[in-house]
Amino acid sequence: MPPASRSKRRGSKRPPASPSIQAQAERRLEDEFGALVEPRYIERGTRAYRSTMLALFSAGFATFALLYCVQPLMPVLSDAFAIDAARSSLVLSVSTATLALGLLVTGPISDAVGRKQVMSVSLLAAALFTLLGALMPSWGGVLAMRALVGLSLAGLAAVAMTYLGEEVSPRALGVSMGLYIGGNAIGGMSGRLISGVLVDFISWRATLMVLGGVSLVSALAFIRMLPPSRNFSPRRLDLRTLQDGFVRHFRDPGLPWLFLQAFLLMGGFVTLFNYLGYRLLGAPYGYSQSVVGLISVVYLSGIYSSAWGGALADRLGRPRVFWWFVALMLAGLALTLWTPIVVVFAGVLLFTFGFFAAHSTASSWVGKRAPVARAQASSLYLFSYYLGSSLAGTSGGFFWHLAGWPGVAGFIAVLLLVALLVAWFKLHALREGA
Secondary structure, eight states: OOHHHHHHHHHHTSOOOOHHHHHHHHHHHHHHHHHHHSOOOBOTTSHHHHHHHHHHHHHHHHHHHHHHTTGGGHHHHHHHHTOOHHHHTHHHHHHHHHHHHHHHHHHHHHHHHOHHHHHHHHHHHHHHHHHHHTTOSSHHHHHHHHHHHHHHHHHHHHHHHHHHHHHBOGGGHHHHHHHHHHHHHHHHHHHHHHHHHHTTTSOHHHHHHHHHHHHHHHHHHHHHHSOOOSSOOOOOOSHHHHHHHHHHHHHSSSHHHHHHHHHHHHHHHHHHHHHHHHHHHSTTTOOOHHHHHGGGGGGHHHHHHHHHHHHHHHHHOHHHHHHHHHHHHHHHHHHTTSSSHHHHHHHHHHHHHHHHHHHHHHHHHHHHHOSSOHHHHHHHHHHHHHHHHHHHHHHHHHHHHHHHHHHHHHHHHHHHHHHHHHIIIIITTOOSOO
């Protein structure tokens, strides 16, 4: 047999790979190495995007419903455990305190082990601790469970914004963040309204059981619907890594100012709602507690304004529009100084509208400015957010006793004027990205 023929026959024993096998190999390579070359974002309008936003909207709803559902129950708890109002308020205070502290560690943990894992465990744990809290026989046991609820919720609060920043297309990040924060607004409002109504018909323990059960279903739906991370790159969890992340974030020319904005804006927002009820219960209004409670329906404006503000920021740029939203808050605050209840309500509505638009814009801006350790950056933003709620919200009581509502409004105005100056002189000329 000629050599050429033998060579041809030997070559025929190894046929070329079929196109289907080659395509499978290419897909495997893309799955393994594609994310290193170019992020694969979830685009708006796709099925994955709808599933993502529904999952995070429901998670935000459950988070803030669980956090604030105890606020209307405080008088009932005072009677049930024979405690005064100050001690009863701890049922909310311990949750927000452990939430703020947890934000400092849950973000870095998610940088190491993954976003969806941390959020799923957090939401499940918060629902279970709420159910256990309803069964506690002593006041100390109730407070212990509420502390664990706050610590658990830190895992979702710190990581959700980071997940959106990594997985959703930058073109849709603002509106996506707005939808998530809209879920937070509905949850905060609904938690108060649902528990306030239910406790008139069933016991406070049964009320917590209902809310814990609904949140447990939300957690299971969240786990099923949320797509796994595609652009996540794990970081080694150690003290040096955490220290490097803190140093890098605080050396950034924009992030520290955004953290300050979180403190100022949330401080003003909580202060207004902490003492507005005292004003409406007294002269010249004299409204009942149930009527005053209905003022929380203004949170509905946050559903629209958070998404609207995010979309506007995507279109015009965050540095250009952020200060507008702070100015809206100031305008709404000014209207609350009038006496007619219609004008006061309009002022609270405008104030709330501006707050959620500003928060949506600032929180998405943090994700764009933090190229690494994004969860840690989001944690620092939210730590400042809840620190402002705690410190400024409590400090407002001094101004209430000193000068009534004008004193409270003056204190809030100082916070917002500082926020406006920071927005104009430190953030207005800043690039969005790092």
